[in-house]
Amino acid sequence: MLEDNKWFKEVLSISGVEGVLLTSRAGSIIGKIGLNFDHKTSEQIAEKIIRILLLHQQTGRVIKELEIKWNDYNLVILVKDGLILITYCSQDRIMPLLRITLNVVLAHLLEDKKIIKQIKKYIEEKSPPLNTAQLDSREIKLISKLQ
Amino acid sequence: MALVGNLRDLKLPNLIQLNCMEKNTAKLTIEYAGKYGFIYFQDGNVVHAELDPEIGEEALFKMLALQEGKFRVENDVRPPVISINIPWNSLLLKGLHHLDTMHISDESKHLHILSMLMNIKGVRNAALIDTEGTVLASNTRIDNSSVLTAFTFLQVEKISTLMGRNNPGFISLNSNQSRSLIAYYKQNLVYLDIENKYQLDTILVLIGQVLSV
Numbered sequence: 001m002l003e004d005n006k007w008f009k010e011v012l013s014i015s016g017v018e019g020v021l022l023t024s025r026a027g028s029i030i031g032k033i034g035l036n037f038d039h040k041t042s043e044q045i046a047e048k049i050i051r052i053l054l055l056h057q058q059t060g061r062v063i064k065e066l067e068i069k070w071n072d073y074n075l076v077i078l079v080k081d082g083l084i085l086i087t088y089c090s091q092d093r094i095m096p097l098l099r100i101t102l103n104v105v106l107a108h109l110l111e112d113k114k115i116i117k118q119i120k121k122y123i124e125e126k127s128p129p130l131n132t133a134q135l136d137s138r139e140i141k142l143i144s145k146l147q
Numbered sequence: 148m149a150l151v152g153n154l155r156d157l158k159l160p161n162l163i164q165l166n167c168m169e170k171n172t173a174k175l176t177i178e179y180a181g182k183y184g185f186i187y188f189q190d191g192n193v194v195h196a197e198l199d200p201e202i203g204e205e206a207l208f209k210m211l212a213l214q215e216g217k218f219r220v221e222n223d224v225r226p227p228v229i230s231i232n233i234p235w236n237s238l239l240l241k242g243l244h245h246l247d248t249m250h251i252s253d254e255s256k257h258l259h260i261l262s263m264l265m266n267i268k269g270v271r272n273a274a275l276i277d278t279e280g281t282v283l284a285s286n287t288r289i290d291n292s293s294v295l296t297a298f299t300f301l302q303v304e305k306i307s308t309l310m311g312r313n314n315p316g317f318i319s320l321n322s323n324q325s326r327s328l329i330a331y332y333k334q335n336l337v338y339l340d341i342e343n344k345y346q347l348d349t350i351l352v353l354i355g356q357v358l359s360v
Binding site: 037051069075143 | 323
């Protein structure tokens with residue numbers, strides 16, 4: 001885990017940021033900081049995000065940013081080269097600054113040898129999150145409608 | 148020469164007024180959401196309207212709800228049939244009153260909300276989709292995007308549950324080619340294709356205003 005990573009800490013130091021989660025595209029948690037969720041919940045959140053990314057990818061659309069906005073809360077998800085950076089933020093007004101910072105941080109993380117090593121380790125480890133055995137009937141029905 | 152334009156720039160009541168005051172005999176074609184509507188003028192009166200499956204006043208009233216859509220006026224085209232028999236100014240008043248007070252069908256409501264969304268600068272395409280991925284109204288064909296929208300929302304619903312939150316206001320997806328937005332709206336989903344050059348935060352405020360009406 002990478003709780004001591006200086007880039008993680010940099011993001012967490014932004015006012016309003018409550019936590020950061022870094023996962024591989026296979027859904028394995030590489031690092032997290034400042035989050036109250038247990039490991040299993042973090043994995044489940046990452047899994048749902050990866051399902052969204054994979055289904056879009058299947059139709060030829062490669063998602064590089066995903067944002068989920070509640071009234072008073074935001075999830076900002078950046079995707080690049082096998083890494084998914086998920087940031088939990090409770091302030092709307094810092095979003096433009098946060099987006100810029102996250103892009104810089106993700107670029108630095110991708111240069112970190114320790115992280116690259118971990119991504120490689122996780123690549124084949126887990127079953128793909130779009131495996132129908134793991135999906136419920138509504139999800140399967142929706143996927144079957146894709147042309 | 149035919150007059151062509153968009154209802155964004157010239158509203159339908161004004162277009163009707165213009166043709167009637169000039170005592171035109173003409174055919175007005177409106178293209179919206181893959182559908183065609185027709186209004187016929189004869190000697191300065193509206194005498195026939197069609198918007199599948201409606202004919203006559205009902206068809207015209209539905210078209211009056213449109214805020215967006217390409218139109219074309221061809222002069223000297225005669226109506227195939229007469230389905231409207233009241234003077235144009237009474238008809239227009241009746242139609243506008245109808246819009247304010249009538250029980251608007253779901254389809255009209257969908258078209259109306261879509262029109263308002265399409266009026267927002269930066270919105271390229273818009274669609275209203277149910278949570279099963281079926282398109283209820285759309286300004287263009289969106290193919291797989293309807294299913295992707297429903298699937299994305301389903302996953303985000305699950306994320307919200309895991310985080311102990313209600314459904315989110317917006318989901319924004321950005322790829323190299325495009326940006327799309329998903330919003331929950333009265334048990335259904337709104338899908339918007341947004342031009343990349345516009346600031347997300349600015350556009351969200353405007354969309355929020357339309358959806359809260």
